[in-house]
Amino acid sequence: MLLSQLFLAGLATFASAARAPVTRVLHESRRSLPAGWSVVRRAELDTILPLNIGLVQSNLDNLDAYLMDVAHPESPNYSKHWTAPEVANAFRPSAESIDAVRTWLADDGWISAERIVLSKSGGWVMVNVTVEEAEHLLGTEYYVYEHAEDGRQHLACQGGYHLPEHVSKHVDLVTPTLHFDVKIRRHGSADSSVTKQLGSVGFGASPKMGGPVHTIFTDLEHCDEVITLACLRTLYDFVYTPFAPGRNTIGVVEYTPQSHIPSDFDVFFGNYSKGQIGERPKLVSIDGGSLVPGGDIGESSLDLQYVMGLVGKKQEVLLYQVGDAVLSGSFNNLLDALDGSYCTFKGGDDPIADSFYPDNSPGGYKGPEDCGDKKTAFVISTSYGYQEADLTPAYMQRQCTEYGKLSLTGMTFVYSSGDSGVAGFGNLCLNDEGEQIPGTSGTSFNPTFPGGCPYVTSVGATQVVPGNKVTDRESAVFQRFPSGGGFSNVFPRADFQKGAVTNYLGKFPPGYAQDIFNDSGRAYPDVSANGLNYSVAADGVLRLISGTSASAPTVASILSAINDARLAIGKRPIGWVNPALYSSKFEGAFHDIINGTNPGCGTQGFAARPGWDPVTGLGTLNFAALLPRFLVLP
Numbered sequence: 091m092l093l094s095q096l097f098l099a100g101l102a103t104f105a106s107a108a109r110a111p112v113t114r115v116l117h118e119s120r121r122s123l124p125a126g127w128s129v130v131r132r133a134e135l136d137t138i139l140p141l142n143i144g145l146v147q148s149n150l151d152n153l154d155a156y157l158m159d160v161a162h163p164e165s166p167n168y169s170k171h172w173t174a175p176e177v178a179n180a181f182r183p184s185a186e187s188i189d190a191v192r193t194w195l196a197d198d199g200w201i202s203a204e205r206i207v208l209s210k211s212g213g214w215v216m217v218n219v220t221v222e223e224a225e226h227l228l229g230t231e232y233y234v235y236e237h238a239e240d241g242r243q244h245l246a247c248q249g250g251y252h253l254p255e256h257v258s259k260h261v262d263l264v265t266p267t268l269h270f271d272v273k274i275r276r277h278g279s280a281d282s283s284v285t286k287q288l289g290s291v292g293f294g295a296s297p298k299m300g301g302p303v304h305t306i307f308t309d310l311e312h313c314d315e316v317i318t319l320a321c322l323r324t325l326y327d328f329v330y331t332p333f334a335p336g337r338n339t340i341g342v343v344e345y346t347p348q349s350h351i352p353s354d355f356d357v358f359f360g361n362y363s364k365g366q367i368g369e370r371p372k373l374v375s376i377d378g379g380s381l382v383p384g385g386d387i388g389e390s391s392l393d394l395q396y397v398m399g400l401v402g403k404k405q406e407v408l409l410y411q412v413g414d415a416v417l418s419g420s421f422n423n424l425l426d427a428l429d430g431s432y433c434t435f436k437g438g439d440d441p442i443a444d445s446f447y448p449d450n451s452p453g454g455y456k457g458p459e460d461c462g463d464k465k466t467a468f469v470i471s472t473s474y475g476y477q478e479a480d481l482t483p484a485y486m487q488r489q490c491t492e493y494g495k496l497s498l499t500g501m502t503f504v505y506s507s508g509d510s511g512v513a514g515f516g517n518l519c520l521n522d523e524g525e526q527i528p529g530t531s532g533t534s535f536n537p538t539f540p541g542g543c544p545y546v547t548s549v550g551a552t553q554v555v556p557g558n559k560v561t562d563r564e565s566a567v568f569q570r571f572p573s574g575g576g577f578s579n580v581f582p583r584a585d586f587q588k589g590a591v592t593n594y595l596g597k598f599p600p601g602y603a604q605d606i607f608n609d610s611g612r613a614y615p616d617v618s619a620n621g622l623n624y625s626v627a628a629d630g631v632l633r634l635i636s637g638t639s640a641s642a643p644t645v646a647s648i649l650s651a652i653n654d655a656r657l658a659i660g661k662r663p664i665g666w667v668n669p670a671l672y673s674s675k676f677e678g679a680f681h682d683i684i685n686g687t688n689p690g691c692g693t694q695g696f697a698a699r700p701g702w703d704p705v706t707g708l709g710t711l712n713f714a715a716l717l718p719r720f721l722v723l724p
């Protein structure tokens with residue numbers, strides 16, 4: 091061991107003596123640990139790490155232009171979406187990038203060429219290394235960290251890692267390095283044992299569980315107390331019967347152990363949509379995803395009942411159930427299943443932030459990880475989210491790019507904007523070091539992910555003001571939770587929203603000090619929908635559930651109906667909708683929300699104002715006004 095190391099070290103010196111000196115640059119860094127983690131000790135130098143080097147995709151500079159070409163309503167190529175192979179070819183990492191990384195690893199002298207493997211997708215260079223080798227390659231130190239809550243341990247490098255300058259530009263990110271397990275599987279409010287069972291939701295955007303519905307209303311007189319399908323149809327002028335249900339597709343994503351009880355659909359439909367009794371979503375199991383008896387049922391019941399009820403009897407709804415009951419899953423597990431060119435299971439996903447299959451623990455999913463083998467839906471609704479501060483910029487950028495690539499094929503990604511106003515989950519805000527700490531005045535706003543990704547449509551929450559009629563203008567939600575909204579610290583302001591956001595900041599300056607929020611960041615949400623007191627059947631009883639978790643499925647259902655209408659007249663689906671929604675062609679297609687704020691971090695947050703605002707976006711959807719605008723587009 092010692093001998094060979096000396097030999098290799100000698101080789102390295104020799105090899106590098108022949109070349110120009112290598113300048114190393116900081117490739118990724120993390121300013122602080124995610125909440126709950128602390129360092130325990132240095133990692134043992136002989137621990138083996140599966141080092142995965144994610145190559146930059148080629149052509150990404152053009153992604154935005156390609157998308158605008160098919161998504162901007164003024165473009166003659168509107169809706170001329172690409173095929174999946176066209177997308178994969180356009181962005182495949184270049185041979186130059188693969189060579190640069192291989193050459194660096196091999197020439198360094200510590201790693202022999204036959205140990206280096208290229209992933210099937212061509213996107214990742216993989217090599218098993220010891221901690222000692224990784225530290226040498228990356229100019230960093232590895233430590234063992236422990237989580238305060240459950241004592242689980244995790245290996246990560248401290249502060250940052252380095253790559254030679256000429257290699258850095260070919261690499262997105264290297265794992266395992268700085269990324270932490272931030273999957274949040276349970277944080278249900280502990281109001282009662284029932285709420286505990288029903289209430290926990292992954293990733294921080296948990297729906298707020300209320301009590302049971304005491305009187306079941308089916309009229310429109312009580313929409314200020316309980317939201318039903320009928321209330322939503324009236325609020326958003328959304329009355330529609332599908333014409334092309336066989337061709338149209340919509341999916342709802344749930345992350346195990348979120349689950350549902352099938353008979354609850356009949357309790358819901360029995361009260362609110364009798365013709366749909368007996369209907370169930372079509373399960374698309376990803377990485378062993380299945381219904382978990384005794385799982386948490388609040389989120390899934392809410393999302394599925396409302397999407398199924400809103401899109402109506404004829405339209406099948408796909409349920410993407412992601413992850414087994416042991417490991418669960420993350421957004422990347424879903425994206426892998428939908429896109430074989432992103433798919434990275436043989437060295438690719440972050441083994442810490444994402445789940446790896448087969449899962450050898452008892453009860454784990456023993457099959458291979460899904461990779462590009464699941465059908466994509468035109469619209470996908472997701473009511474889960476992270477804080478940006480939980481993840482690293484490279485991880486977020488890689489995932490955001492993937493939403494963009496899939497949108498090029500005509501998909502629409504709808505995400506809830508979060509339930510903590512300008513703060514993060516649990517009212518955590520950011521200090522000067524970027525750490526998440528309890529929010530008080532002076533702490534910075536804590537944006538959600540992927541709300542800041544320009545290629546998703548982020549949805550905030552509104553409510554009917556108590557005492558008002560369903561036909562009165564809604565307010566930003568102010569009972570039970572504040573709607574997530576603000577400005578990304580990672581993604582720059584998107585072109586499609588420049589006018590809208592400049593208008594807001596110019597006319598209604600929020601008046602905060604420079605470092606409280608990042609006024610050059612991508613601003614969210616894009617639109618909003620009611621998020622308060624939805625009547626949902628959960629475990630045989632109708633209960634009130636609130637959150638942007640409710641708003642996202644409502645918006646997704648309306649966008650899906652627009653796809654149906656376009657498909658019915660021989661047109662393509664709408665895909666990435668943001669450039670259209672913000673364009674002048676769509677002025678007047680929203681119910682502008684001009685009242686309410688989204689407090690957090692010891693402030694009132696932002697205020698809802700005429701036009702776009704970082705509380706309710708452009709407003710709630712007016713289906714009757716949106717439909718003709720989308721139908722006239724090519």
Ligand SMILES: *[C@@H]1O[C@H](CO)[C@@H](O)[C@H](O)[C@H]1NC(C)=O
Nearest residue numbers: 159160164165166167168170
């Ligand atoms: C539209 O598509 C055609 C053919 O793919 C392409 O040549 C053209 O540059 C695209 N954009 C515009 C604005 O015409």
Ligand SMILES: *[C@@H]1O[C@H](CO)[C@@H](O)[C@H](O)[C@H]1NC(C)=O
Nearest residue numbers: 140205206207216217218437
């Ligand atoms: C790393 O080691 C694991 C376990 O032995 C093996 O399955 C995997 O193929 C190895 N990866 C590479 C890139 O050699």
Ligand SMILES: *[C@@H]1O[C@H](CO)[C@@H](O)[C@H](O)[C@H]1NC(C)=O
Nearest residue numbers: 300301314315316554556623
């Ligand atoms: C929502 O329900 C709660 C009871 O759970 C009630 O106190 C509140 O007034 C309701 N608000 C609206 C606007 O429906």
Ligand SMILES: *[C@@H]1O[C@H](CO)[C@@H](O)[C@H](O)[C@H]1NC(C)=O
Nearest residue numbers: 356357359360361630631632
């Ligand atoms: C309506 O919901 C209640 C639960 O709150 C349930 O007991 C009842 O059976 C449902 N009605 C129908 C017609 O299914």
Ligand SMILES: *[C@@H]1O[C@H](CO)[C@@H](O)[C@H](O)[C@H]1NC(C)=O
Nearest residue numbers: 579580581582583608610611
């Ligand atoms: C503000 O956002 C930009 C992206 O537009 C980012 O580069 C910058 O680092 C952010 N600033 C802070 C303080 O987070």
Ligand SMILES: *[C@@H]1O[C@H](CO)[C@@H](O)[C@H](O)[C@H]1NC(C)=O
Nearest residue numbers: 555563564565568685686687
């Ligand atoms: C505006 O929002 C406040 C809470 O922020 C609420 O008390 C008030 O009733 C709302 N007014 C209107 C007109 O929506």
